[in-house]
Amino acid sequence: MSRLSAELRLILRSRMGVGSLLLLLLLSSLAVWSGIAQMERQRETIARVSGEQRRDFAGVAATHGKPDGDAGYAAYYSFLLTHDAPPPLAFAAIGQRDIQPFVLRVRALGLQQQLYDAEAINAELALPGVFDWAFVLVYLAPLIIIALMHDLVTGEREGGRLRLLLSLPGQGLWRRRIGLRYALVLFALAVPFAVGAIVTHAPVAGTAAMLLVAALYLAFWAGCALLVGTAMRASASAAAALIGCWILLTLVVPTLASAAIARAIPAAKGIDLTLAQREIVHHGWDIAKQDTFERFFLNHPEWRGREGFEGRFHWKWLFAMHQVGDEAVARDVAAYRASLIARERWSERVGYLLPGVAAQGALHRIADTDPFGQFAYQDRIAAFHDRLRHFFYPYLFTDRPFTRADFARMPTFAPRLPSGAVPAAPLLALAVVAALLLSAGSRRVARISGADRA
Template sequence: MKLLSNELRLIFRSRLSSCALLLLLLLSSLAVWLGLQQVAQQRHTIERLAELQQKDAEAVADRYADSGDAGSFAYYTFFNTWDPPSDAAYMAMGMRDVAPYVLRIRALGLQAQIYDGETFNPELALPGRFDFAFVLIYLSPLFAIALLHDLVSGERQSGRLRLLLSIPGAGVLWRRRAALRYGLLFAALALPLLVGALASGTATVAIAVALLITASYLAFCVGLSLWVSSRGWSSAANATALMGAWTLLTLVLPTLANMAITRSIPVQQGVDLMLAQRETVHGAWEVPRQETMQQFFEHHPQWRDTAPLPEGFHWKWYLAFHQVGDESVAEKVRAYRTGLEARQRWTEHLGWLLPSVGAQAALHRIAATDLTAQLAYQDRIAEFHREIRQFFYGYLFTDKPLQREDFSSRPVFAPRATDTVSIGAQLLGVMLLGGIVFLIGMARLRWLDASGAVSKRHHSRRVEADLAVIDRVA
């Protein structure tokens, strides 16, 4: 304990080390606080929109209850859907920063409604969200560099290296110093994360996995810093090499890999699907109504034997050609989803080689803010849309009037629970990379033991030579 307290005093006596640790603690605390604020804001938005949605539905009921016109109810009634943030979402906002987490839908064509939410200003989304994942992935390596780049070279420049090398077990001394700096960096990241977990009620398993991701990624950064700082270079050379490695591993290689994945797996934009669906819907006004109904009955044979279309406009024809519009782009939608899922799988595979990608993907998965969570939300919307259509079809195709009490029994959206801890392979990749590089970095400090032994032998030989000269002179 005394050795550790002495080492702690040495660390905090250094202005650079103490300021770096304090700044990292402040940044991680700020990131967690902003994440909690963002989650609270999204939950408040969901609650406020639910109240407004109820008022809107009541207004529709007041307007069309006397007419019993099911088509008017279907056309003018919006149904609220929402994707509530998980308790761990404050760690990494992920796609919740750009993808809609609240969507109002009608009984009309679904694809145009889902992908209409993809229109956002890319300039506003470009900076990203300052959250805990950003601090861990992009900023914590810089603090590891600040604390470890001169671990050995600083002693050499101050003239204390030869004295320290003469101490038995000099390598143990440096390994203890490295481990202590690693522990302080981890504490500066983990303490705000734990406070955020208590404030948000995060599950114990989720916070344990998040801490394991943090420890593993930080171990990689520390191990790489130790490997470079033990090369015998100057402090400036160590810092330059580590900054180059940070740029390469966190910025250049992930960007190039993402470009390669994007080019090798081309995917249509959701807006293209929306336009294709709307083109089919608008073109239906020029197609004979009976032809449209026949296309509809091919996938919905249960309504084939209902009453034929009367002369003039009828709501069941209107909803039918919206449904046909959705079905006309079904293959494109499946190809779009398949492409996105393939990109996601290759990104996860990339995490086995680039720890920054692996740690970020793992944090987004534990927070349920990644592409998988977004696609699950879209699947739930599609299921709910089928429930809405079946509800109104039962009135439209049987010409049954829709009364107020019938409208009160309309489908209600229920969000699907999200599994936030199924990250197996992603977590394993980060742990393996972090553990291996950390052990390599700590093992590199053993050369200090060898250097100390060489220094002692050299000193003994010089003493023996001096004694021999003295004997000859005497």
């Protein structure tokens, strides 16, 4: 214990060491605070929109909820709210929540033109990413590891103390030095995160899984610093080499891999699906109404024989036209989803070789803020929209009056259940890579120790 205390005192006497750890603690705390504040703003937005939605819906019901009310007007003007509240751990790994909609109002018209219409964002605003705890862990914490560990051996050699240190009795000198620095960095990251998890009432299992990801990722960089640091003769060379590794492993190679995946797996944009659906709906105004109904009856045969109406317009024709538009782009929607899932799976495979990619992907999956969380929300919206359509069809196709009481019977949206999970494969890959680097670095230290003793 005295040896560990002595090593801790040495670190505390180093201005760079103390400054680096305090800076990491500050950045981690700011990231947690920023994440909690951003998630709270999203909750406030949901609450505010919910209040406005209730007032808007009450106004529609008062206007169109008459004893002989027309269901077409009710279906056309009734926007119903869907929302996806932030999961408890979203503050630490915001993921897709800063660029994807978490509140969407839908009505019984075509789903695709509503689902992806909110996808249009400023790509330049999304480029820098988001400052959260995951960002601090993946991009900034390795720099602190490098600052604390790059000169463990070379610094002692340059100061003429290496032979003296190796001659001291006892074993485990380098394990203590590396282990203590590693623990301090992990502590500076873990404490603010743990406080944030307590404040947000995050589940214990998810919190522990995120800390495990952090521990494995930092272990990888500790092993990297040990291996590269012992391979150099000068501290400056070791620092430069480690910075080069950081640039390659966290910036250059992941960017190239992402570009390669995007090129190999092309994917349309959601707004393209919206435009395709709208073109089909607009074309419906130029063709015979019976042609539209025939396509509609392919999946809704129960309403065949009730398509007739007098005049040039009827609401059931409009809603059938929109549903035909959705069904016409169904294959394109499935292909779009499949391409996004394929990209995500290949990104996970890239993480087997790039620890930063693995760590970030694992954190987003645990926090339920990755694309799969967004897919789950979209699936929930689609199921709700399906219930909404089928609620109105009996009124539209039988010309049943839609009264004030019928507004109260309209379907309501039920939020999705959390779908976060602990990805075993990326964590295993991260653990294996970290163990290999630490083992190789330890063997390298043992050889250097033997050579310097001789």
